[in-house]
Amino acid sequence: MVLTRVVGMDRSTEARDTARPPAPALRVALVSGLDSTERSRVSRMIAGVPAEDAPTSDITDETEDSAEFALVLAEHVLAAAHAGATGRTVIELDAEADVMEVGFVLETELEGRRNEGPPAELHDLVTVARVRDVHRWLLSAAPAPAVDFVTAESLASQLEFATVVVLADAADVSPGQLRSTVGLVQRLNPDAAVVTSVATARQPTGWPGGRGCARRLGRRMGWTRALAEPDLPAASWNGVDVLVFRDPRPFHPDRLFDSVRHRLVPDQVGRIARSRGLVQLATRPDHHGSWRSAGDTVSLDPTGIASWDPDAPIGQEMVFFGEHLDRDEIIAALHACLLTDDELLAGPTSWRRYGDPFPAWPLHHDH
Template identity: 25%
Template sequence: MSHSAQLPEDIGPGDRRTPVVVVAGLHGDPGGSVDLVAEALGAAPDTVVVRHDLSGLGEGIVRRTVRHGGKTTVSIHELAHGCVSCTLKADLLPLLCTLAARDSVHRIVLALDPAVEAESVCRGIAEVVVAGVVGRVDGPAARDVRVGAVLTGIDARTWLAAATGDEALDELGWAWADDDRTIAQLAVGQVDFADALVVTGSDAVDPLERARLGAVLSRLNPRAPALWAGADTTVTPDAVENLLMRIPAGSRRGRDFDAHAPLLRGQPPLAPECGVELVEFASRRPFHPDRLHDALDVLFEGVVTARGRVWLATQPDEVVWLESAGGGLRIGGAGRWLAAMTEAERAEVEPERAAMAGLRWDDRFGDRDNSLVVLVHTADPDEIRAALEQALVDDAELRLVERAPGQVARWPDPFGEWHTDPCVPEEPHPAATGEGRGGDTGESARKEK
């Protein structure tokens, strides 16, 4: 078996599906980190590198490049009813199944355009039915391929500024129609979803800045091993292959994030370092929605990311997921509290979630609580804790929550209407109720600084 086909520790030897390595990163220009990593992996003769170039979106086309064994093939694909995601899945997923059937292909590398999220691609591999491939029974591509690893390349000179900014992708010319993500949401999400990191340009930054970046990465994704390379250092095939082998057993490898799992994954450092610190906030009483809305301003300055489960007094049945990155905020749904479920529904809940809920069960409110983790790099942790504490209901309001929920439900609730930060009251629309990674179909807002 060739080096590229070696199986990670948490993949059994009986799994003969072709591994896919997904490479993501902010910088998709030639010579950027995505290209460097993909080129290094593609040096193996049994590896195919696939890339979709979205620079032709203005012309309504996507360019696909397939490179294998020194041969490069380029094809042009028209947008499927104007949707980039549909176009990529309609082309990429059948291609993966076709490549996996070839004896000469032992690994596939997907070099993603910077605006394409690895999580969406991995979900498509796992869930979208591929039909019409000759000699293959219709079904998800995951029957033929498995996500072997997700690698994210970042530039030490620019990543932290991008991850704490508030620029929208459409302002940078990266996004397609109706895409309201920020560069910070993309940057933070790419690192959070990664199994391993390749950091380039590390020798071109001040030692303190490098240390601060390392402190952020080790708290944002503590399980991900990192390869640090200088601005003029070649990312060698051996270095990247060794990085893949360092990915620990139990890493995500494309799996969806569970919003009810512990927020501090992978035992991150809890002590402050270079001004970087993880701030935990927990409470057994709900937030007042109006006051929480006002308090959220504290998450936009000096904060890399915040995430967690929120209990709103006005929405006692719903787990609200909050996730911020730089100046971008996403609010969505994460299902219902166990206390709001029927006995039959609770029987279907994952045992781990049920066990954790049992440890904190309250006779009045069940498993309802607030649990947030905030990663700061220049913000004052005490100020964040104080702002969130003041947004909780007071004793009199808590009695109403318990005894007069119908009255509480009539309180003004900014999270029950679409809003931006700062609010634009003349543009109301329904609340978001996304699932998955903290509501990836949920409300997204950007702070105007």
């Protein structure tokens, strides 16, 4: 079940924007974050009303599918717009919601129905994060709880997919912690505004956002820019490094799995806070996998990208972000996972017999 709280839907905020051209009837700000107290505090500030005065309503749906829930959410937003709601409305997402999927689907649905009546648009994607959480789950070399495979990935995704990142406890942490957190956010999401004073959320004009913000973010996340723009500076940025790895050869899955466990770890290569990319396993040569790591968690999920697709990468394209990364050791560890010349010459029939400890992907059928 996904729970969403709508804050300030009944309040007009047009007075803030008198200097701008005529705006859509309803501008939506999606607010995500792990900490419900901080998330709610910032949501009410953005809505421009005191906590005790903010009109709120809860939207629940009996589904754990974020895309389906986004469609339900779109119906509520459009119904409010057609009923005369104006200005900015703030929608606070539950911590378990996939903000990227909700954002893309909600934006697409609102755009596709602009001609039905007073329009609404997704205008802002706001992530509320605590510096302490960023360090605990992504930057600290200390192991994360072994039973939690969700929190680190949720936090990293929220930081990547935001027009604005509000660091709620910035005033309560050390300058070093704040600097490395800001550096990581800037690496993961170069276009985001990083807000270190919660009080500024009371006047959110001038934040990067606007119509089409979800699509723009999807094209310009830090890892996609690192792959597309090889001239981006690789030097440490507020203490956070970036490393791009490319190679046309497939990975041997057993060796890659072993490397993740024993070589790509903090005491060997530095703290890899986040990595993203597209990878190809020798045992699954027909399709690329979506690689992502966040802190101590790693996932390799199927994509719809076939190896023969004209836009598919050849082999591996991976980007690593972290503190004090040992570039040579990371590259050496990954190179050791690639097929050797003899293995490559053996061909796909031989490759399919390799051990593959990664979770199986659903069978893909092309029609």
